[in-house]
Amino acid sequence: MPNQIWLSQLQKHRAIAVIRAPKIELGQQMAMAVASGGMxxxxxxxxSDRAGELISQLRSQLPTCTxxxxxxxxxxxxxxxxxSEAQFLFTPHLDLAMIQAAQQKDVPIIPGALTPTEIFxxxxxGASCVKVFPVQAMGGADYIKSLQGPLxxxxxxxxxxxxxxxxxxxLEAGAIAVGLSGGLFPKKLVTEGNWEAIASGARKLMQQLA
Known part of the structure; x- marks a missing residue:
């Protein structure tokens, strides 16, 4: 997927559901729940368990999702x-060889960085975007706001x-989009298999960000 399309997807949807699944079946249910909430x-x-297989599976089950x-x-x-047909790639760190490998295949790559030097x-x-991680440890939205002037x-x-x-x-501080994992998938709801509550959280999030 070319970069421009990826950036327009981010601008349109504004939030990425991040799924870390100990079992492939669980990962599939988590994805279905947030997708039904509009993400x-x-x-x-x-x-995640059998991540490549899960990605291929979701690509065919959720054709409107990225x-x-x-x-x-x-x-x-x-x-x-x-x-495995992943349409975008996040890394927790900055690795130039990985950025080059993704660019060769025209798949958006979003490396993790924290300081202004790393981000720049x-x-x-050639990163498509930059993942600012772990943002809360640096002061959250205020940190994103303070990066806006120079970057x-x-x-x-x-x-x-x-x-x-x-x-x-x-988003108000200037981020193009956000990534949520624990915020969307509280442990208790996942353990109980309360997919309706997770879908409803996703729906509420999408309404707030619209």
Missing amino acids: QLIEITWN IGTGTLFNVQQLQSAIA TAWSQ GEIPLIPTGGVTLENAKEF
């Missing part, structure tokens, strides 16, 4: 993820501590 950007972390992956640590994992380096090396042209996606309650503040 269209879904990330399956590469350390399914990507995250928590990729090296070029080998990145290539396996692309082979990722962007200048305003770089599309930032904060993750790590984004909740249903504070997601909107990040």
Whole structure:
């Protein structure tokens, strides 16, 4: 997927559901729940159970959604993820070889960075956007706001501590989109299999961000 299309998806949907699933069946139910709540950007972390298989499965089950992956640590994992049809790639860190490998295949890559130097380096090396992680540890939305002056042209996606309650503040502070994991999938609801409550949280989030 070319970069422009990816950026327009982010601008349209504004939130990415991040799924870390210990069992493939659970991952599928989590994805179905947020999709039924109207979320269209879904990330399956590469350390989920049979992540590649789950991504391929969701690509056919949720044709209107954009399914990507995250928590990729090296070029080998990145290539396996692309082979599984992942449509976007998140990494927790900045690795120039991974950025180049993703660019060669025209798949958007969003490396993790925290300081202004890391963020700018990722962007200048060809990242599609930059994941600001862990954002809450740095002061949350205020940190995103303070980066806007010098780094305003770089599309930032904060993750790590984004909740249903504070997601909107990040967008108001200048983020192009946010990534939510625990905020969308409270442990108790996942354990109980309360997919309706998870779908309803996703729906509420999408209304707030619209």
